[in-house]
Amino acid sequence: MxxxxxxxxxxxxxxxxxxxxxxxxxxxxxxVPSVLHTPLMSGANAIHGVVIIGAIIVMGKAEHDNYIALILGFLAVVLGTLNVVGGFVVTDRMLEMFKKKK
Amino acid sequence: MELNILTICYLIGSITFILGLKMLSNPATARKGNLVAAGGMTIAIIGTIFLYKDEAGQKLHNYIWIFGGLAVGTIVGVMAAKKVKMTAMPEMVSLFNGMGGACAALISIVEFNHLTSGKNEIDLYLTGIPHGQLLIILLGLIIGSVSFAGSMIAWGKLNGSVKDFSFPGQHIFNIVLLLLIVGLATFLVINLNGSNAFVFYIILALSLLYGTLFVFPIGGADMPVVISLLNSFTGVAAACGGFLYDNKVMLTGGILVGAAGTLLTILMCKAMNRSLANVLIGSFGAKKVAGPGAAPGEQGAYKEISLSDTAVVMSYASKVIIVPGYGLAVAQAQHACHELEKMLEEKGVSVKYAIHPVAGRMPGHMNVLLAEADVSYDKLEEMEQANEEFSSTDVVLILGANDVVNPAAKSDPSSPIYGMPILDVELAKTVIVNKRSMKPGYAGIENDLFFRPKTSMLFGDAKKVLQDLIAEIKSL
Missing domain, CATH: 1.20.5 (Single alpha-helices involved in coiled-coils or other helix-helix interfaces)
Structure with missing residues (x-):
């Protein structure tokens, strides 16, 4: 206790x-209006890509001879980047459609 | 000094995440909000790469690997996100979410190896097992891998490569599996020593299995809810990393998404008038329940309508409401649809769109698609509005929507979609349904509407049908 x-x-x-x-x-x-549910989910999806920072730290701390850590860390950086970059770009593409007409 | 700057970077990151999410929930500021959050993320990432120091004051190394990973991820991510069709957005989100989950799980694996490598039983005994740290590592592993496996299945389901799958007693099996994972994790946190580190990998395997089985039986129509839920899972997994490294921006970002994602999941369920439990568990036996009352074939005959008749009925109507659904998205018929709308308007027909909150495969899916085709915003009506207008409408044209207009949701308590609010298209004088075939919709249930006397069926691919319809109307 x-x-x-x-x-x-x-x-x-x-x-x-x-x-x-x-x-x-x-x-x-x-x-939030229901129209924005999907973009909002996508935006939140990109934000949790902040996990990339953990991946960078893992990668940057790996010893040069620890190949498992190097490989797993590298994979983590790639996947984390995909999450961040892909997430923000997809959200932007969705929201592009919402712009008001002149 | 450098660490102080890094603290500021993280502070900026955290604030932009909150601001960004806030702006994303308002149509006028949504796009800017996304950019604000992306900017904050960039600052936090760059700050970490160049300014981070661990407890021993060591800076990061392996820059080549880090930049290599960032470059590969960025190129692939941008290409995938730019190339994907609007209709495939939902599965793209699911895929990216899975990547985040996998990333969190990988971090946990590396950190666990770090914790145990080179230590035998005596070492661990002497230094003591860092129970708290181990608990966080395991949490990150379990949540991350469930989210990864679940997202992959959800992705497969949405693009049609994975079919619904369930076996009797699966629900109980899943609960047992979950208890087993929790039990093993507890055991490891309390008793870690040099000889039982392999339990960690059993937990990893079981978590992946659980994520798979958890999503497998849930119907495709409920996938948005599942993706939103897994999205908040990944948020929590990211927060575990923040705990592990005492990193505030990961913590705030992760928890923020975890909380907002959970609420968003509940809001989505509410839009369908169902509870989350009902979505997750209710999928079981959906087929069994459909048995009584509504055996296919008993429902009698449906009536077909020809293109030229449709053209006449629509051009002489005074008010037409179009109900778009997933069929429209699949056929990429949004532009043809807009053209039909313009043509009818020229003839003096008032045309509107009725958007069910869960039309398509994600809330807001239809709005995005129609906006892409330049359909003006004030033509889109939400469900409540539309339901008030159907009684004064001459023709309702349903394009590839099914479950959202199924009267069984109102009348048949045994139906799996019972209680979901629907578009009351039957109040209109005529209902024309465009579908590819008589096959049931995504929830896998028959739709009585198609057999009602007011309803006529117009079979064919939505895009082709609309183009032919436009040609017919032109020649009138």
Whole structure:
């Protein structure tokens, strides 16, 4: 029990961020019209591509002789980039269609 | 100094994600919002590459690998995203989502190897198992790989290469599988030693299996909901990485998407008047339920209408409402549809479009398609609006839509789509349905509407039919 309490105190900053972000996430898309559901999903999809940063760190920390880490890290960077770049470009293409006519 | 700048980069990233998502939920600012988030992401990525230092003050190395990976990912990502057809957008989103999930899972694998490599039982005993860290690694692994496997199946389902598949007791099997994964993960967190590290890979395999089985039986019509749910899963998996590296931008971005994605999933379910549980579990036995009441063949005959008759009926109507569906998207008939609209308007017919919230395969799918064909925005009506207008409408033309106009959703409690709000096209004087064949729609159920006396069928590919129809109307 004490362990858990210690852990919570130690990581309180992170826990605060998690709790607040949950509310922010729910609050900001609360009133989205159904027309925008798909682009919004796609945009959110691109944003969780932020996982790429973890992949870059893994890659950048891998020792030169640790081939497993190098290969897996490289794969992670490629996949993460696909998620970010593909996600934003697809969203932009969808939203391009929404522009108002002159 | 450098680390301080990196902190600022991450702060900017986090703020732009929140702002971007906020702007994305409003039609006027959506496109800018996407660019804002992309800008923030770029800053965070560049900052990480050049400024990141680990606890020991070491900078990153392997720059060639990093830039190589970024280059490959960017080129392939841009090409795929630029080339994909508007109709295939949903599966593209699913595919990219799967990539993110796989990325999170790979990070977990590398970090786990890091944790255990070169350590035997005694080392782990001496240094103590970092329970918290291990828990986060496992969470990232499980959620990431479920999201990856699930997204791949969803992608396959949407492009038609994977068929619905379920076996008796699958629901219970899935629950057992999930419990097993949780049990093994708990075991590993408490008892990790040099000899049981292989359990980690069993968990990986089971998670992939679970992701597959979880999406397999869910009907294609419900895929948007599933993709949205998996999207929020990947968000949580990314946040696990943020926890692991004490990285605030990953944490905020991941949790933000996790929360917003979950809410979006619920909103989508609401648009279909169903609960999330109903979507995830209700798919089971959908075919069994359809059995009583509505055996195919019992419904009697349908009536066909010729192109020239359709042309006459439509050009002499005073008000026409077009109901687009997935068939229109598949046939790429949005431009032909717009042309028909213009032609009818020239003849003094008022033409509008009735858009069901889940028409096509994703909410908003039809709006995007019609917007691509330059259909003006004020011609698109949402369901409630349209339902008020059907009674004063002469002709309803249904283009490749099926489930969203199925009266069974109102009248037949045994139907899998019972309770979903539909477009009340029957209130109109005439209903003309364009379909490729009499095959049931995506939910796999028969549609009574086609056998009603007011309804006439116009078979054929939507694009071809519309072009022929335009030619007929011209020659009138």
């Amino acid at each position: 004490e362990n858990i309490l210690n852990w919570i105190t130690e990581h309180q900053q992170i826990i605060y961020i998690v709790v607040l972000m949950v509310f922010v996430g729910i609050e900001i898309i609360g009133r």
